[in-house]
Amino acid sequence: MGAPRGRGLTPVALALGLAVGCAELGTDPGQVASIDFTGFPYPAVITGDSLRDSLGVVTPLSATAYDARGAVLADAVITFVTPDTGVTIDALGRLRTTRRPGSLRVFASVDGLQSGGRTLLVTAAPDTMYATSATAPTVTYTIPDAATNLSPELAVALRSRTDVAAPNVTGWLVRWRTVHRGDTLAAGDTTLVALQSAAGRRGAVDTSTTAGASTRRLRIFANRLPAAIDTFIVLAEVRRHGVPVAGSPVRFTVRVAPPAP
Secondary structure, three states, rough: OOOOOOOOOOHHHHHHOOOOOOHHOOOOOOOEEEEEEEEEOOOEEOOOOEOOOOOEOOOOOOOEEEEOOOOOOOOOEEEEOOOOOOOEEOOOOOOEEOOOEEEEEEEEOOOOOOOOEEEEEEEEEOOOOEEEOOOOEEEEOOOOOOOOOOOEEEEEEEOOOOOOOOOEEOEEEEEEEEEEEOOEEOOOOOOOOOEEOOOOOOOEEOOOOOEEEEEEEEEEOHHOOOOOOOEEEEEEEEEEEOOOOOOOOOEEEEEEEOOOO
């Protein structure tokens, strides 16, 4: 059995200028042949802070080493390295950065070999959000149902009041949800409506752009509505260290109705 695909190693020399011999590529059972470094516990880290999960808990980086047969090497000592300045990663894999908003690169390394690199966004501390579009739009839908039965763009902005030079919060999770007649609809429930991006991709979780923006549109399935005129509440929520930021959730009231006779 070969090593898992997509986990190929590259010599550390490619990123850090270290020399690695060909004999160290780990083709024998029990030797490291590949590393699976799948990503980060959160897509962004606040400048001057440690990398945390969605609940605000400092969370170490993790990766898995495999031998040439694809077996997990549980005893492999995996470290994490970066070619970027202003970043520290301790022996437990806990990352902290003082870099200004932007990005940094991280590699998992075992015995002088490393995984492919991953990019982590660095952002200002999110402390406020607000709507940047109308909060009470009306959708005039058509029957039979059509893909054009969409709300106007529902948009929010995520900002940092403490970073005047770079106030836009990038790469932060924005969670959207829809409420109908007092009940929160499940994220995958498309019986009546669906949340989707400007590109048409459905999903209730978004990451803020470099402009600190997050948007969704509400797709209305007109043939399934329980009443000709109805209302849906769409909420956009952001948390920092597990606590809602000021202004969260932002509330949109979407009224849906057929064309006037």
